[in-house]
Amino acid sequence: MKHVELVNGNLRFPALMAGDGEPVLLLHGFPDCHLNWVHQLEALAGAGYCAVAPAMRGYAPGCLAPDGDYSLRAAVEDVCAFANQLGGAVHLVGHDWGAAVGYLAAARSPELFLSLSTLAVPPLKRLPQAVLRVPEQLLLSAYMDFFQLPLVPEWVLRRNDLAGVEWLWQRWSPDWDGGDYLANAQRVLAEPGALSGALNWYRHLPRFWTAAHREARSWMARPIAVPTLVMLGRKDGCMSPRLLDHAVQARDFPVGLQVEQISGAGHFLHLERPQRINELLLAHLAQTAVQTAG
Incomplete structure (x- = not known):
């Protein structure tokens, strides 16, 4: 495994890279970091892929947006620039915010992506309506309203050596110790x-x-024309698995959709159940290769 750098314009994104072969781009979420894709990086490299996990916009000194643009459009443009840097035909994997960006990037530029695999976030197209039909999600998402405040969320999360980040991990993945990943x-x-x-x-x-x-x-309104795997933990304390009942429509994924709920896992399912996630991920990538060859 080695440290590399991906770029978009003047922004520099530190990344971990492992293996050789077809590129796989892994996008982290909040409050997480690119270092925590280690299980997937190792598994993908062992299976003959080149796996690359970059820091997302704002998570490292070189990729702090000088214009303050942290919109989803800017994040999608970052990811499309990464894909072009890696050869223009990559497998895309995203967790949390990385999943949201993955859905949008695949919808915007399907020619850049061989497959899409998402963790912890249902498909976006119908998610706003799904939230209205799953009342507990309004409570689970209350933290997003708090984060709109200036300065106060930073102060709360930063206190006592970022104990607030630990609290979020414990709430979102109950009965699991984040340990070194946290x-x-x-x-x-x-x-x-x-x-x-x-x-x-x-x-x-x-x-x-x-x-x-x-x-x-x-972009959110478009169908996603790449083979897609959606994975959610059954014990996710951030995104209710019940959202899948209302957010998933096969017709929104015209070239294939697979949905998996992971037992014994919460929001950080790639860290809680890495073997199961890696099995599903590698099978999905292999199936994509079969479809492409066919």
Whole structure:
């Protein structure tokens, strides 16, 4: 495994890379970091892929947005730039915010992606309506309203060596100890500017009047024309698995959709059940290769 750098314009994104072969791009979420894809990096490299896990926009000094743009459009543009840097035909894997960006990137530029695999976030197209039909999700998502406040969320999360980040991990993945993975996330988010950069993703969500928001919404409305695997933990304390009942429509994925609920896992399912996630991920990538060859 080696440290590399991906770029988009003047932004520099540190990344971990392992293996040789078809590229697989792994996108992390909040409050997490690119270092915690280690199980998947090793499994993908062992199966003959080149796996690359970059820091997302705002999570490292070199990729703090100088213009303050932490919109989903900007994140999608980052990922499409990464895909082009890796050869323009990559498998895309995303967790949490990385999953949201993955859905949008695959809808915007399906020619760049061989497959899409998402963790912990249902398909976006019908998610707003699904939330209205799953009342507990409004409570689970209350933290997003809190994150709209200036400065206060940073102060709350940063207290006592980022104990607030630990609280979120415990709530979202109950009955599981984050251990070194949590420590990795806390160390990354303690870097200058990183916590505000990460929270600014949430602060851009309600900016409905912007061109960036309108463009992201237009991508969300499109079908996703790459083979897609959706995985959710049955014990997820951030995104209710019941959302799948209302957010999943096969016709939104015209070239194939597989949905898996992972027993004994919460929000950080790739860390809680890495062997099961790796099995599903490798099978999905192999099936994509068969479909492409056919």
